[in-house]
Amino acid sequence: MSLQTVNPRYQPYKGAAAGWGALASVTRFWLDSKQPFKNLRALLKTNQNGGFDCPGCAWGDSPEDGRVKFCENGAKAVNWEATKRRVDAAFFARHSVSALREQSDYWLEYQGRLTEPMRYDRTSDRYLPIAWDDAFELVARHLRSLDSPDQAEFYTSGRASNEAAYLYQLFVRAFGTNNFPDCSNMCHEASGVALGQSVGVGKGSVTFADFEHADAIFVFGQNPGTNHPRMLEPLREAVKRGAQVVAFNPLKERGLERFQHPQHALEMLTNGSEPLNTAFFRPALGGDMAAVRGMAKFLLQWEREAQAKGEPAVFDHAFIAEHCDGIEAYLAELDATPWEHIEAQSGLRLDEIETAAQMYRRAERVIACWAMGITQHHHSVPTIQEIVNLQLLRGNVGRPGAGLCPVRGHSNVQGDRTMGINDRPPAALLDALERRFAFRVPRHDGHNTVEAINAMLEGRAKVFIGLGGNFAQATPDSPRTHRALQNCRLTVQISTKLNRSHLTTGGDALILPCLGRTDIDRQASGPQAVTVEDSFSMIHASRGQLEPLSRQMRSEPAIIAGIAKATLGQRPVDWDALIADYARIRELIAETIPGFADFNRRVQHPGGFHLGNAAAERRWNTASGKANFNACALPRELIPEQVRRSGQRPDLILQTLRSHDQYNTTIYGLDDRYRGVRGQREVVFANAADIRRLGFEPGQKIDLVSLWNDGVERRVSGFTLLAFDIPPGQAAAYYPETNPLVPLESHGVGSYTPTSKFVAVRLEAARASNRIL
Numbered sequence: 001m002s003l004q005t006v007n008p009r010y011q012p013y014k015g016a017a018a019g020w021g022a023l024a025s026v027t028r029f030w031l032d033s034k035q036p037f038k039n040l041r042a043l044l045k046t047n048q049n050g051g052f053d054c055p056g057c058a059w060g061d062s063p064e065d066g067r068v069k070f071c072e073n074g075a076k077a078v079n080w081e082a083t084k085r086r087v088d089a090a091f092f093a094r095h096s097v098s099a100l101r102e103q104s105d106y107w108l109e110y111q112g113r114l115t116e117p118m119r120y121d122r123t124s125d126r127y128l129p130i131a132w133d134d135a136f137e138l139v140a141r142h143l144r145s146l147d148s149p150d151q152a153e154f155y156t157s158g159r160a161s162n163e164a165a166y167l168y169q170l171f172v173r174a175f176g177t178n179n180f181p182d183c184s185n186m187c188h189e190a191s192g193v194a195l196g197q198s199v200g201v202g203k204g205s206v207t208f209a210d211f212e213h214a215d216a217i218f219v220f221g222q223n224p225g226t227n228h229p230r231m232l233e234p235l236r237e238a239v240k241r242g243a244q245v246v247a248f249n250p251l252k253e254r255g256l257e258r259f260q261h262p263q264h265a266l267e268m269l270t271n272g273s274e275p276l277n278t279a280f281f282r283p284a285l286g287g288d289m290a291a292v293r294g295m296a297k298f299l300l301q302w303e304r305e306a307q308a309k310g311e312p313a314v315f316d317h318a319f320i321a322e323h324c325d326g327i328e329a330y331l332a333e334l335d336a337t338p339w340e341h342i343e344a345q346s347g348l349r350l351d352e353i354e355t356a357a358q359m360y361r362r363a364e365r366v367i368a369c370w371a372m373g374i375t376q377h378h379h380s381v382p383t384i385q386e387i388v389n390l391q392l393l394r395g396n397v398g399r400p401g402a403g404l405c406p407v408r409g410h411s412n413v414q415g416d417r418t419m420g421i422n423d424r425p426p427a428a429l430l431d432a433l434e435r436r437f438a439f440r441v442p443r444h445d446g447h448n449t450v451e452a453i454n455a456m457l458e459g460r461a462k463v464f465i466g467l468g469g470n471f472a473q474a475t476p477d478s479p480r481t482h483r484a485l486q487n488c489r490l491t492v493q494i495s496t497k498l499n500r501s502h503l504t505t506g507g508d509a510l511i512l513p514c515l516g517r518t519d520i521d522r523q524a525s526g527p528q529a530v531t532v533e534d535s536f537s538m539i540h541a542s543r544g545q546l547e548p549l550s551r552q553m554r555s556e557p558a559i560i561a562g563i564a565k566a567t568l569g570q571r572p573v574d575w576d577a578l579i580a581d582y583a584r585i586r587e588l589i590a591e592t593i594p595g596f597a598d599f600n601r602r603v604q605h606p607g608g609f610h611l612g613n614a615a616a617e618r619r620w621n622t623a624s625g626k627a628n629f630n631a632c633a634l635p636r637e638l639i640p641e642q643v644r645r646s647g648q649r650p651d652l653i654l655q656t657l658r659s660h661d662q663y664n665t666t667i668y669g670l671d672d673r674y675r676g677v678r679g680q681r682e683v684v685f686a687n688a689a690d691i692r693r694l695g696f697e698p699g700q701k702i703d704l705v706s707l708w709n710d711g712v713e714r715r716v717s718g719f720t721l722l723a724f725d726i727p728p729g730q731a732a733a734y735y736p737e738t739n740p741l742v743p744l745e746s747h748g749v750g751s752y753t754p755t756s757k758f759v760a761v762r763l764e765a766a767r768a769s770n771r772i773l
Contacts, residue, residue: 010683058411058413059231072229087112092128097126109667112498113496117130138510139465140563150447151463153463154168155181157469158184161415164467164530164557164560173442180422182413182449184417185752190381200615204536204537205405208536211238213365215364215366219247220371222370226658226662246359250284250727279356282347289345294346302361365399376748376754377748378748385630411534432593436592451752452464464506466493469664473665474739477740479740488506515548519548520548540608561579586599586600643708646708652694655732656742685733700766702720704763705761705762708760714743735756
């Protein structure tokens with residue numbers, strides 16, 4: 001039976017990544033914005049000097065490149081934000097909250113921009129207008145009534161600017177807590193933890209220019225074609241000049257196979273495309289650490305053979321001697337790791353691992369990239385440290401064309417952490433704030449996302465304020481997260497568009513509509529610029545280009561200052577003066593955050609400025625004063641103990657992922673072009689042999705049941721099985737639809753990152769269509 005016969009909305013995609021398919025998609029979303037000519041002007045100013053930073057991903061650009069700098073998903077993000085459609089008082093008068101809960105996430109955001117502050121009225125089950133000052137006073141009243149500042153949770157999305165994030169952390173710490181659950185807790189927290197311990201800086205060490213000089217680029221657990229499309233061009237250029245691009249991903253994503261450049265006329269006219277990899281390895285879910293351990297073990301074998309023969313060394317002994325600590329313990333761990341364990345856990349044959357190791361050995365300069373396919377596992381921190389170990393063996397940190405590159409998601413998620421959005425803040429930051437603002441800062445640890453959900457569930461946290469994002473849908477264990485929010489006395493959402501978090505209300509609830517990146521931000525001193533930090537630690541200015549849909553919409557810094565002033569008065573700063581001119585906020589940043597001296601002048605430089613990176617300069621801010629090899633044993637088993645205790649054997653191991661018409665929880669459309677899916681999202685990709693082994697047929701409706709020994713049923717229903725080129729024993733499905741399957745207690749050791757890339761599931765015949773309320 002053909003796939004087309006089984007499901008006419010599922011047909012393999014034959015085109016290359018980007019190219020004509022991307023242009024058609026961009027055109028469709030551009031026209032659907034209802035103001036295409038205004039938005040065309042905005043698109044041409046995306047990521048350009050004097051324009052605004054893309055509200056999508058955090059990938060950087062060459063500052064000297066003056067070409068069009070937006071990709072397909074960036075264009076979707078711009079047109080999605082810069083729509084003419086409105087969600088105003090008239091909209092809420094037509095729709096009760098109960099009725100809105102019945103709608104899909106896609107439908108909710110498609111309704112348009114939020115344009116005026118609203119307060120939930122439980123009696124009528126509707127949101128009603130509220131004046132801004134009344135909204136600020138309501139928040140302040142709830143905050144001041146708490147027994148402790150630690151009873152409030154202050155969430156941050158990675159979309160917030162540096163200026164907004166800095167004001168937010170200053171207000172919250174002056175209020176008295178470090179409760180900063182953040183979107184980074186759910187994605188790259190493991191990267192920050194691992195890199196901080198290994199090289200002393202929780203960020204990537206490479207710049208955009210390093211990709212032009214790398215001899216090999218290893219891409220672990222990342223799908224740049226959908227999640228970071230602008231990364232495809234440097235990968236393509238690397239392959240063209242003879243560098244190796246080596247991908248480790250269970251799914252053979254089109255974005256890592258073939259690429260058609262939309263700005264290359266000949267390539268488009270001839271419908272040509274270029275390969276994007278020189279080798280593609282498909283490990284087991286959770287098996288990347290074993291694969292990298294195997295590569296390092298081969299290097300050690302060859303190093304010893306070279307020593308015995310008097311041949312040139314494989315390791316960079318000078319670098320290791322001068323800059324590294326812990327090499328002896330790590331080499332002992334390599335010796336102690338059996339090849340059988342490596343092969344079984346990695347899901348790769350030893351000859352495949354050897355091939356990857358040879359490609360690594362032959363390259364003088366290597367960049368290692370990774371994303372959430374690496375970070376969202378129980379052993380994510382040791383996995384990233386194993387990648388660092390591999391790089392240290394050959395000195396591939398701190399020189400041109402080589403280094404470490406965690407590829408971040410939201411466009412300023414890295415900048416938010418730099419500005420102090422951190423539930424475990426470093427003492428140096430707290431000391432600087434205390435010196436400058438003369439108040440006693442809280443020194444105890446705050447709550448990350450998982451801890452915040454637990455605190456709300458248990459009634460220990462009573463107020464939730466969300467600076468952007470969609471907390472109800474982005475988080476794991478969705479029904480429990482929804483109950484956590486509903487337990488609060490007050491929930492506040494600072495947002496651009498309607499989403500399910502607005503419908504998951506506490507006893508009292510506010511929607512505070514904010515400006516987006518595309519909107520002109522006018523304050524007392526005139527139009528304002530904000531700044532963001534990309535994955536390469538470049539700081540860019542961002543200036544909105546479009547008139548806001550409503551005068552009732554306010555900027556994120558203005559909303560934060562309004563809440564802060566109502567709660568604390570004019571302390572520890574004059575909040576009104578800071579909002580009148582954001583340059584004053586940047587002056588405070590320059591005084592308290594390392595690397596930002598002379599901030600206002602430097603950010604005017606075309607392309608922005610580089611913050612610098614100590615590890616890139618081979619300065620190691622670790623306890624040992626050196627780069628640390630971490631000798632972590634491979635996990636004995638990948639299946640969690642709580643799954644084994646359930647007494648049930650998983651049918652499949654599921655990873656959650658994005659569709660191509662999606663960015664984080666924002667769903668732009670119901671297609672997934674590169675995977676051949678049209679008009680549907682409740683699907684499960686599985687190996688055809690697995691589908692039949694389990695007694696099902698492709699196209700059949702099934703339920704997914706998560707296995708976890710805590711007495712909670714975690715089920716999503718009415719999903720369609722799609723036969724897909726995926727390794728046996730694995731499955732994949734979209735989030736947030738499958739977030740209910742991820743147990744809140746299943747998170748990374750040392751990172752608290754949900755294990756969304758390793759969910760043990762059982763398949764059952766479908767009961768009914770699934771809907772999260």
